[in-house]
Amino acid sequence: MDSAAPAILVRDLHKSYANVHAVQGIDFEVATGEVFGLLGPNGAGKTTTVEVLEGYRLRTSGIVSVLGHDPGGRPRALRERVGIVLQSSGIYRHATPRELVTHWAGFYPAPRDIGEVIALAGLRECQDVLTRKLSGGQSRRLDFALALVGDPELVFLDEPTTGFDPAARRAAWDTIRALADLGKTVLLTTHYLDEAQALCDRVAIVKDGRILAVGAPAQLGVGASSRYRVAWRDESGELVGRETDDPTALLHQLTSAALARGTGLADLSVSRPSLEDVYLELTAEAGLQEAPR
Amino acid sequence: MTAAIALTWRQYRLERKMFWRNPSAAFFNFVLPLLFLALFGAIFAGSQQDLDVIVPGIAGMSIMTTTFNALAMNLVFLREQGVLKRLRGTPLPSGNYLAGLAAHAVTNTAIQLGIVIGAGALLFGIGLPHDWLMLVTFAAAGVVCLASLGVALSHAIPNFDSAPAYVNAIFLPVIVVSGVFYDVDHVPAFMRDIAQVLPLTHLIDGLSAAIVTGAAFADHLDDLAVVLIWAALGAVLAVRGFSWEARRG
Numbered sequence: 260m261d262s263a264a265p266a267i268l269v270r271d272l273h274k275s276y277a278n279v280h281a282v283q284g285i286d287f288e289v290a291t292g293e294v295f296g297l298l299g300p301n302g303a304g305k306t307t308t309v310e311v312l313e314g315y316r317l318r319t320s321g322i323v324s325v326l327g328h329d330p331g332g333r334p335r336a337l338r339e340r341v342g343i344v345l346q347s348s349g350i351y352r353h354a355t356p357r358e359l360v361t362h363w364a365g366f367y368p369a370p371r372d373i374g375e376v377i378a379l380a381g382l383r384e385c386q387d388v389l390t391r392k393l394s395g396g397q398s399r400r401l402d403f404a405l406a407l408v409g410d411p412e413l414v415f416l417d418e419p420t421t422g423f424d425p426a427a428r429r430a431a432w433d434t435i436r437a438l439a440d441l442g443k444t445v446l447l448t449t450h451y452l453d454e455a456q457a458l459c460d461r462v463a464i465v466k467d468g469r470i471l472a473v474g475a476p477a478q479l480g481v482g483a484s485s486r487y488r489v490a491w492r493d494e495s496g497e498l499v500g501r502e503t504d505d506p507t508a509l510l511h512q513l514t515s516a517a518l519a520r521g522t523g524l525a526d527l528s529v530s531r532p533s534l535e536d537v538y539l540e541l542t543a544e545a546g547l548q549e550a551p552r
Numbered sequence: 553m554t555a556a557i558a559l560t561w562r563q564y565r566l567e568r569k570m571f572w573r574n575p576s577a578a579f580f581n582f583v584l585p586l587l588f589l590a591l592f593g594a595i596f597a598g599s600q601q602d603l604d605v606i607v608p609g610i611a612g613m614s615i616m617t618t619t620f621n622a623l624a625m626n627l628v629f630l631r632e633q634g635v636l637k638r639l640r641g642t643p644l645p646s647g648n649y650l651a652g653l654a655a656h657a658v659t660n661t662a663i664q665l666g667i668v669i670g671a672g673a674l675l676f677g678i679g680l681p682h683d684w685l686m687l688v689t690f691a692a693a694g695v696v697c698l699a700s701l702g703v704a705l706s707h708a709i710p711n712f713d714s715a716p717a718y719v720n721a722i723f724l725p726v727i728v729v730s731g732v733f734y735d736v737d738h739v740p741a742f743m744r745d746i747a748q749v750l751p752l753t754h755l756i757d758g759l760s761a762a763i764v765t766g767a768a769f770a771d772h773l774d775d776l777a778v779v780l781i782w783a784a785l786g787a788v789l790a791v792r793g794f795s796w797e798a799r800r801g
Contacts, residue, residue: 345637350633350638351570
């Protein structure tokens, strides 16, 4: 197999429902083995995009390729190589996780070992409990297990940790990192910045059906605006901030002025914009552009 | 081919296992018709003529509860819960899934018919069926007809909360009009006319001939035809409207 070909390729994807243009021309590629995140607020078009790739929705226009297949026809050969964790979906209530993982394994040509999947998903202690008695976190772990048991090359995770408490989130992150370590390609959606930052090799920021920026989380912070932010308290005790491309000169100016006055510079800090700043800036700009219309 | 059969078989086994763990499903599928049989058996205890009506009537009703009612409720629940959507994302072919589900319903029908006919023979003085081929033919046609109509109905039900209302709004009038509890010949003409259009009336007529009266199969081909026409209609509607996902909003 050609490992240089992207696992996912999306070109000018559009998707309209009756009167909503949910996805308005999205382009991105996900390399094999990459963890790629679609980051954006609710209603940005993330789930629509992922569901087109999963084969649940037919695109209105554009080119989409998933592991070399067009997902629109839902070919079985593709479904055998893909694992899906939906945003929210129930499961049979009168069966146990072990029974379900075993049942799901039967759908796939070369499933993983049942016990190994149960351990990987963190379901050992509840594997023989009926699913209707599982907690929210345990149910989500079962979602992971059912998506992984077919040993997929590509895993879709639609908001995998929404509604989780911090401990459950950490556990889910560990599972996702374990997937990456196994060499799986992962496409996840999230509206949590820290999640995108913690897990993703690259992130696309999505708003109103468009991609506003794509890049590694660290690069996005620097790349989108390469400015530094310098903050300090002035003589009146007020916190002032200034953005600059050249912090060295500004700092020199500030410190020499302070020395000349014989005072200090309280709360002096130099920072680079975080992914959060970029995200807020980009999503706010997109909002402003639309306001006059 | 064997792989496809194995997939269907595994789905069937899972459905069976889960069914017995779900007391409310087991109740509606088994206890309710048998309760009706016991109650009406007691009411009609002195009249063999009435017992001759109630046994094939309950047999027909059992076919309806185990297929029409059960599939409509089950599919709406699975659709709303997202189980259908989740299954759709796996390599399991839809046909194998639905075949497993249907086989599960048919098993319930067979068990139920066995109990009703057994009770008729042992308790209600009806004896064993006269024509087994006719019994099986009508039961099979009834299963196909009512199962496909049940799947078709599931498309019309917006959510699980309203599912019992939709199902019972059809089920209760139909079992009364179709002569589950009395002989259709003894009711007002307008009700008889309605009954003549419905498949359950003809299914019960056929079952009655096979189990009780021993009338010739050839005399009931028109009944079979009506059931099969409804089956064809149900099959078209079942396939056309099928949705794997809950409606949004």
